[in-house]
Amino acid sequence: MHHLDPELLSLLALDERAGDATDMEHLRTCGTCAAEYAALRRTADAVRADPARSALVPPGLHVWAAIHGELGLDESLAQDPLAAGQPGNVDQPGTEQQKPGMLRAKRPGRTPGAGLWLAAAAAVIIAAAGITWAVTRQAPEPAPLAATELEPLEEFSVTGTAQVVRTDEGARQLTVELSEDVAQGYQEVWLIKPDLSGLISLGTMEQQTQTFTIPAEVSLDQYPIVDVSDEPVDGDPAHSGISIVRGNLSS
Numbered sequence: 001m002h003h004l005d006p007e008l009l010s011l012l013a014l015d016e017r018a019g020d021a022t023d024m025e026h027l028r029t030c031g032t033c034a035a036e037y038a039a040l041r042r043t044a045d046a047v048r049a050d051p052a053r054s055a056l057v058p059p060g061l062h063v064w065a066a067i068h069g070e071l072g073l074d075e076s077l078a079q080d081p082l083a084a085g086q087p088g089n090v091d092q093p094g095t096e097q098q099k100p101g102m103l104r105a106k107r108p109g110r111t112p113g114a115g116l117w118l119a120a121a122a123a124v125i126i127a128a129a130g131i132t133w134a135v136t137r138q139a140p141e142p143a144p145l146a147a148t149e150l151e152p153l154e155e156f157s158v159t160g161t162a163q164v165v166r167t168d169e170g171a172r173q174l175t176v177e178l179s180e181d182v183a184q185g186y187q188e189v190w191l192i193k194p195d196l197s198g199l200i201s202l203g204t205m206e207q208q209t210q211t212f213t214i215p216a217e218v219s220l221d222q223y224p225i226v227d228v229s230d231e232p233v234d235g236d237p238a239h240s241g242i243s244i245v246r247g248n249l250s251s
Contacts, residue, residue: 012235013040045203148247162226172214183230191223224249
């Protein structure tokens with residue numbers, strides 16, 4: 001079987017008008033091409049996000065302090081190794097300098113710095129994954145700006161919830177939770193005007209609970225409806241017209 005050209009799949013994932021009816025039929029019936037398209041679409045959705053909101057930032061000094069305390073490390077390791085050389089910090093004498101995240105295997109003759117960098121790598125991984133429980137476990141859940149129950153449409157029986165919160169950085173995030181995934185294609189999350197005259201795609205939903213960033217210029221007063229649709233793998237960026245659940249956000 002001849003599969004679709006990777007360049008054509010990339011164009012379709014970018015919502016470009018490309019290919020003909022034969023290509024679309026192949027994409028609909030070929031599992032290999034459909035899987036590649038879905039992966040490219042997820043990547044395209046990810047890079048559409050505002051880089052200023054998604055950029056990784058170095059962990060603060062409090063992250064290392066919490067990890068140091070939880071692991072019961074020696075006082076000689078109290079300084080955050082990732083902060084070495086930064087203003088207000090002095091490098092430990094005799095400590096081997098190494099780029100953050102570059103963890104080398106321990107060999108005979110390695111200095112005690114190997115244990116230091118192992119702990120440093122753990123700090124970076126924990127911070128990047130957002131699971132610094134030692135620091136955040138006492139932080140209260142942010143109060144929702146708006147929320148709604150998601151009710152099934154037509155022949156569907158799926159239920160769910162949608163909630164908007166504001167992050168510490170000021171961004172608004174919509175978290176959608178569904179009871180199950182029943183889409184024949186893939187699930188896409190939309191914000192829609194009450195008269196259905198306008199809609200905005202927030203991205204595809206790859207799991208039962210997922211969070212999306214709402215663009216700063218979007219008014220929830222104008223787009224209060226949360227809609228999750230069943231989208232066929234056909235390269236068409238428009239709403240399929242098949243809504244699984246829907247709800248109206250209210251504060």
